Amino acid sequence: MKFEDFEIVSTASYVPEKTVTNEELTKLFDTTDEWIVKRTGIHRRHVVTNETTSSLCTQVANQLLLKSNLMADEIDLIVVATMSPDYLAPSVSSIVQGNIKAKNAIAIDINTACSGFTYGLHLVRQLLIDNHQKNAILIGGENLSKLVDWNDRSTAVLFGDGAGGVLIRSTVDEGTFIAEDLKTLGSYGDYIVAGYTGRPSPFSSQEVGSPFFKMNGRKVYNFAIEEVPKSINNALAQANLCTDDIDFFLLHQANERIIKRISEKIKISADKFLVNIGEYGNTAAASEAILFDQFVKDKTIKRGNKIVFSGFGGGLSVGTIIIKY
Amino acid sequence: MKFEDFEIVSTASYVPEKTVTNEELTKLFDTTDEWIVKRTGIHRRHVVTNETTSSLCTQVANQLLLKSNLMADEIDLIVVATMSPDYLAPSVSSIVQGNIKAKNAIAIDINTACSGFTYGLHLVRQLLIDNHQKNAILIGGENLSKLVDWNDRSTAVLFGDGAGGVLIRSTVDEGTFIAEDLKTLGSYGDYIVAGYTGRPSPFSSQEVGSPFFKMNGRKVYNFAIEEVPKSINNALAQANLCTDDIDFFLLHQANERIIKRISEKIKISADKFLVNIGEYGNTAAASEAILFDQFVKDKTIKRGNKIVFSGFGGGLSVGTIIIKY
Numbered sequence: 001m002k003f004e005d006f007e008i009v010s011t012a013s014y015v016p017e018k019t020v021t022n023e024e025l026t027k028l029f030d031t032t033d034e035w036i037v038k039r040t041g042i043h044r045r046h047v048v049t050n051e052t053t054s055s056l057c058t059q060v061a062n063q064l065l066l067k068s069n070l071m072a073d074e075i076d077l078i079v080v081a082t083m084s085p086d087y088l089a090p091s092v093s094s095i096v097q098g099n100i101k102a103k104n105a106i107a108i109d110i111n112t113a114c115s116g117f118t119y120g121l122h123l124v125r126q127l128l129i130d131n132h133q134k135n136a137i138l139i140g141g142e143n144l145s146k147l148v149d150w151n152d153r154s155t156a157v158l159f160g161d162g163a164g165g166v167l168i169r170s171t172v173d174e175g176t177f178i179a180e181d182l183k184t185l186g187s188y189g190d191y192i193v194a195g196y197t198g199r200p201s202p203f204s205s206q207e208v209g210s211p212f213f214k215m216n217g218r219k220v221y222n223f224a225i226e227e228v229p230k231s232i233n234n235a236l237a238q239a240n241l242c243t244d245d246i247d248f249f250l251l252h253q254a255n256e257r258i259i260k261r262i263s264e265k266i267k268i269s270a271d272k273f274l275v276n277i278g279e280y281g282n283t284a285a286a287s288e289a290i291l292f293d294q295f296v297k298d299k300t301i302k303r304g305n306k307i308v309f310s311g312f313g314g315g316l317s318v319g320t321i322i323i324k325y
Numbered sequence: 326m327k328f329e330d331f332e333i334v335s336t337a338s339y340v341p342e343k344t345v346t347n348e349e350l351t352k353l354f355d356t357t358d359e360w361i362v363k364r365t366g367i368h369r370r371h372v373v374t375n376e377t378t379s380s381l382c383t384q385v386a387n388q389l390l391l392k393s394n395l396m397a398d399e400i401d402l403i404v405v406a407t408m409s410p411d412y413l414a415p416s417v418s419s420i421v422q423g424n425i426k427a428k429n430a431i432a433i434d435i436n437t438a439c440s441g442f443t444y445g446l447h448l449v450r451q452l453l454i455d456n457h458q459k460n461a462i463l464i465g466g467e468n469l470s471k472l473v474d475w476n477d478r479s480t481a482v483l484f485g486d487g488a489g490g491v492l493i494r495s496t497v498d499e500g501t502f503i504a505e506d507l508k509t510l511g512s513y514g515d516y517i518v519a520g521y522t523g524r525p526s527p528f529s530s531q532e533v534g535s536p537f538f539k540m541n542g543r544k545v546y547n548f549a550i551e552e553v554p555k556s557i558n559n560a561l562a563q564a565n566l567c568t569d570d571i572d573f574f575l576l577h578q579a580n581e582r583i584i585k586r587i588s589e590k591i592k593i594s595a596d597k598f599l600v601n602i603g604e605y606g607n608t609a610a611a612s613e614a615i616l617f618d619q620f621v622k623d624k625t626i627k628r629g630n631k632i633v634f635s636g637f638g639g640g641l642s643v644g645t646i647i648i649k650y
Contacts, residue, residue: 018528047529048528048531049528049529049530050529050530050531052531078509084522086521087518087519087522088408088409088436088438088520089408089514089517089518089520089638089639090511090639090641091436091437091438091639093509093511094514094641095511095514096511097509098510098512098514102511103510105509106507106644108436108444109436111410111413111416111433111434111435112416113413113414113415113416119433123448126452126454145528145529146523146524146525147413147524150526150527182431184403184419184431185428186415186420186422186427186432187423187426188423189414189420189423190415192415193412193414195412195414196411196412197410197411197413197536198377198471199471199536201372201470201471201475202353202475203374203470204374205375206373211522313414314414314415314416315414315415315416316419317419317431317432
């Protein structure tokens, strides 16, 4: 049997219970709620207390199984997109595979930073096509609060923790995929740096640098409002669609001002751009998946809707994928 | 145009110049050359002095372009398999993409630890099929010397640094792929742990643990000699091949005793198992690629040879892929 496409069976998300308001951040460094809201759209973020990336992802995987009415051993593939794994070995996806006892699933972690969910959709689709695999779990999961310098007001206000995912089934019929456009701009990788892992050895003078986020906010903003509209337009053109054909745009939740500027640039009413950054902050590879699940749950997004996902960030990387849900 | 298969255009590898002999290790902790050689087959390992995972991988990428007579902008995809990236963002593959100016390539890091090269072959093949992409670079690259506690004689003797890779082209004709068998055993992930990245935040009591390798050597040995023969036999059975049909077995270079025991278990003359662990130690995702390049270079491996790659390790994970080179 040859699979030609995929369909999204179910969505799920899980965030830590603990929230940190902007007001609480004013106790850690010199900032105000007004400043943060105006610059980013963020009011609060969820952060781990005793959770980890793999525990958040395990919650999502278990929800997906339940909602899809599948047994764990029916899962063939688990892909976790993350830039904040618990360990470098074992991978988050392996830990999830063990936790949910998906003994027939192979597990792969990918890292394309904030574009992780769209790159993950691309990858899972390709892995399912023509490969006798039927059911895949794709999760974006992050514990970014451990990569944040909580004394640095320029980055500490931005990030949150959480995980979201989809259960994807391959189909022989018409499926979900419409078009995609992915791009990497590695020459600008130093605009967003996090998680430096260097360490000296008796043979190397490798420096112990900072593991924390360091961003050139202005350059990242310019990159995003330039490259994301281009990527969306490329994907639409491939599918011979115009912006009116799209029901909802689900962009990586990096910054509300970036999303607004992108909606203006591609001349689409801002209300087609679903947004939840106010509640979660930037959760990197998890953000589009958490957003998707939220608006599927509240029935804003309905079966048959045409949806544009667009992720962008570290790498630098940008990825757009258009689906019919 | 629809691509059906892939072929390996060229191979390359790069290791740091600096070598550390077993004798030199006796100055760091209580051990002997004889003990290390007897237990592991390792005589020396190459370790970084001022290199990084991405600098090693960039060397490999440049060699691959040169050997394949391709311009950087003809590359569509760069996948780096690594468990020792320089940063969590940007990814190693993004840095390489930027360094070699492969402006049309999308970049993805994957992490399946020591199975990285075989999982990478699986992934790149699937990404090329039916996807209008033509040329891909797959690199396994590691800087494990920064994940080693150089006071711990049980692990410090085992690992080395290096990178190896292949340039892969999609084809419409008969290609390279014969069969594969991949498996993840996430429940046993704690047998091999490295690169813990946890860190407390003002909101979390996450512990600062050790970033270093911790292994249960006995259990890893048992896992390898049980699961690798199974995986190889599964892949052979799928292809309706017997062991006599295979010219060479290129196993992950974890330990010479493991490789010998596996050759006995599947009843194949040990000289079909190519080995270079004596020179490089365990280089995780890089090991099979470095081995492959070495024996292609010295003309041991010839076009048309049937080759079994089998990677195994952290995850736990195991992956076998059979190709006709």
